[in-house]
Amino acid sequence: MRLSGSMLFIAAVLTMAMSCKKNDDVIPGPGVDKTGGTDTLRIGAAVSYHPKIANPAGATFTWKVNGAVVGNESAYTFTASARGDYHIVFTAGNAATVDSVIYQVKVWGKYENGFFVVQEGQYGATGGDLFYYSYDSNKIAYDVFKTENPGKDFGPPTSTLQFATIYNGKIYMSVKVGGPLVVADAYSMKETGRIDHLPQDEGHAFTGIDNTRGLLSAVDGVYRVNLAGPAIGAKIDGINSAAGDMMVAGEYVFVLTEGDGIVVLKTSDYSIVKKYPKGTMGFARTKDGAVWAAGDSALVRIDPVSLAVTETKVPFKVTNPWALWAWRSGSITASASGNDVYIAERKDGPGIGGTIEYSGTKIYKYTPGNAASFAAPFITIPGDQYFYGSAVRFNERTKELVVLTLTDEWGSSNDNRWLFYDAATGALKQTVRYPGYYFSALPVFY
Template identity: 45%
Template sequence: MKQHVRIVLALAAMAMAAACNKNDDARPSGPKIHVAQPEQTIAVGQSVELKPEFTQDAGITFRWTVNNEPVGTNATYTFKPAATGDYKITFVASTTHGADSANYRVTVLGQYGNGFYILNEGWFGTETGSVFFHTYGEDTVRPWQYKLVNPAKTLGGVMNNLQYGTIHNGKLYMVVKAGGPLVVTDAYTLVETGRVNNVAGGKGMSFLGLDATRGLIGAGDGIYPINLSTLAIGAKIAGVFGATGNMVKSGNYVFAHNSTDGMVVLNATTYAVIEKPFKATIGFVTGKNGRIYGAKDSLLMSVHPTTLAKDSLKMPFRAVSPFGAWRSVQMTASTLNDHIFIIQPGSGWSYGTKLYRYVAGNAASINEPFITLPDDQWFYGSGVNYDPHTDELVVTTINGAFSGRINKIAFYNAQTGALRKTITYEGWYFPAMTVLQP
C-alpha cells in the first residue's frame, strides 16, 4: 500500500513539473524582426524608407541608430544621407518580455553614382552638347546636368559635338570634337576639375586612361599622350598616322582603331608601335575571355591580348567605317558571359535597326539578329552599351533613319533580348553614347 502511494505521489509530481514546463514554454518571448532587403545602394540626394516586418506585441517600442547614433523611435525610418559612405542602420524592437534587432547596410554613392550618363552631341549650329543622367529604378532622365552643376561653363560651342566620354580613376573625361575642348569632371558630382581648350589642335576624338597620371588622346591625325595631373598634352606619337577613334588597354598593350592602319598596337609604357594586326573597319571592345574584338568588312575579328594571334568568323553583314563623321564604336561586350554585341549598319548613310550577338565559340550564334528595334526607331551614336550592374543592354535610338528629335533609351535583357522598358526624351539632342559608372 505504501509503495502504491509513493507511485501515485511521484506521478503527480511529474505531472506538476510538466505543467510548469508547459507554462514556461508559453511565456511571451518578445518581438521577432524580419528584414526583406538588408543591403541597399542609393546616391546622395536620394532617400530610402526602411520598413522592417515584426511581430506586434503589447507595449512594443522601437529604436533606430545610424552608425550607432540614435535617429528615431518609430516603426519605420527614412534615411536621406548628406554624404557618401557605407552606413550601418540598426532597428531594435523591444517589449518587457524581450527584444530583437536587425541591421541594414546602405552604400551611399555620389550624386551621380547610382546610374549612368547620357552624352548628347548637341544640335549642330544651334545648341551645344549636353549631359543627361538616368538613375537606376527611375523611368526618366535628368536633363542638362553638366550645365546645372557648372552654370558658367559650356561643352564647347554650337559648331562642336560632344562625342565621347569615359570614366577613369574617379574622373569623367569628355571629348568635344570638331575644335572643342577636353572637359574633366568629378565622376560622382560632375563638378568640372579641368579642361584643355582646342584639344589636340582641335582634332580631339577620344580618350583612354592608362594609370593615375597618364592617358592618351585619339585625334584626327594620330594619338597624343596627356599628363592627367597637369592636363599637358605631349608630342604626337610616332608611327601612327590618320584619325584614331576607340582605344582599349589590356596588360601593357594599347589597341587603337586607326583610319589608316586599322588596328594599331602600342606599348602602353613607351608608346612604341608593336604591330598592326589587321585592317579593322570598326573597333574595339574587350571580351570576357580577354580577346580584343573588332570587325573587318564582313568578318568579326579578334586578337589575343598577349600573343596577338588573330581569329575571325563570317558575319551576315558588312561593317562600315565610322571615320568622316566619327562616332564611338557600335559594339559592346558582356562582362558576365563571353558575348559580343554588334550593330548592323543601315544602307547608304542611314542608321541600323538590328543588333547581333556572338557567343564565343559558337559561329552560328551571329547568323540571326538578337534584337530588332521597334518600328520608327534607329540606333544612334554608339548605339549600345552593356551594363554590368543590371545585365542589360542600354540602347540609344532616334526616330529617323537620318535624323530625329524623339530620343529613346531602351533597356534589353542581355541574356534573352527581351525589351524591359523604354525612356523617351524629345528634342534635337542626338545621343552620342552612354557612360556607365565602374
C-alpha cells in the same frame, strides 16, 4: 561524525536553496537581435534603425558609423549626406555582457544610380551635354553638366560632344570641331578640370592608363594626357592618321586608326607592338579577357596576352567612321560577365574626306564556338526607327542592351528613343522617348 538521515536531508535542501539563489543572481545580457540589414539611399534620404532588445533595463547603448560614435540612444536615424559605403554598429551592454548588431548602408552619388547618354547637340544652334537616366524614377534629367556647372559648356554651338567615359571616379568628355576635353566628378557632375584646346581642334576618345596617365585620340594621332592637370602631352610616335576608340587590356593599349587599322601599344612606354590593318570598328571585351573588334566582313578576336588574332566571318560589310568630323565610337559591345559579342549592321556612304557611317536596323549576337550565331539577326528594331550614334551598348547593371534610335536614316529627326532589350533573349523591355534635336550619341555606364 556520522550524520543522521534527517540531517542529510536538511543539508541537501540547504544546498539546493543556495544553488537556486546563485541562479537568481545571474543577470541576463541585453539580448540584441543580431539580424542587421543592408540599405541603399540617395543623398538627402534617411533611414531609422530600432534594433530589438530583449532586456533593455540597465543597459547602455552606443551607435558608431565607420568607427565614429554618433549616438547613445536605443534608436538612430542615419541621414545620407555624402556618397559612400557606411558600416553602422549598434552596441548594447550591461554588467553581464555586450551585444551588437551591424547595418550596411550604400549611399549613391547624385548621378550614380543610373547612366548617362551623350547628346551631340544641334550643330550651329545648341551645344551638346549629358542626359541622365535614373533607375529610381525611370525618368531622364536633361543637360546635367550645365545644370551642375552654371555658365560652363562644351564650346561653341558648332562643336559636337561625341564621347565620354568614366575612369577612376571621373567622367572624361571629349568634343569635336573646336571643343575641349572636360573632366567632372562622375557622381556629382561638378567640373574638376578641362583642356580648352585639343590637337587640331578635333578630339575623339579618351582612355585612362593609370592614376596619372591617360591617352586622347584625335584627328592626327594619339596624345599623352597628364591627368593631374589635365594637360595634353607629347604625341605617340608611329601613329600619324586619325585615331578613334581605344581599350586597355593587361599590358597593352589597343587603338583604332584610320591609317593602320588596330595598333597595339605597350602601356609602359607606348611603343608599338603590333598592327592589324583590317580593323575599322572596336572595341569590346568579354569575360574571358578577349578584346573584340571588326573590319571588312570579319569579327576579330584578339588574345590580350599573345595578341593572336582569330577572324569570324560576319554576314555584312563592317563600316568605318573616318569621314571628316564624322568620327564616332563603334557599334560593338559585350558583357564583362559573359562571352557573347553584339555588333550592329550599319550603312555607309560618301562623306567629306572619307566614308560616313549611318542608319541600320539590325543587331547580331555572336556566341564563340557557335557557327550559327550569325545566321539571323538577334534584334531588328521597330519599323521606321534607325540607329543613331554608336547604336548599341551593354548595360552590365541591368543585363540589357541600350539601343539609340531616331526616325530618320540620316538623323534629321527630333523623335529620340532609347530601346532597352533583354541581352539574353532579345526581347524589347522598355522604350524611353522624348522630343527635341539632341542627337543621342553614346550610352555611358558606371
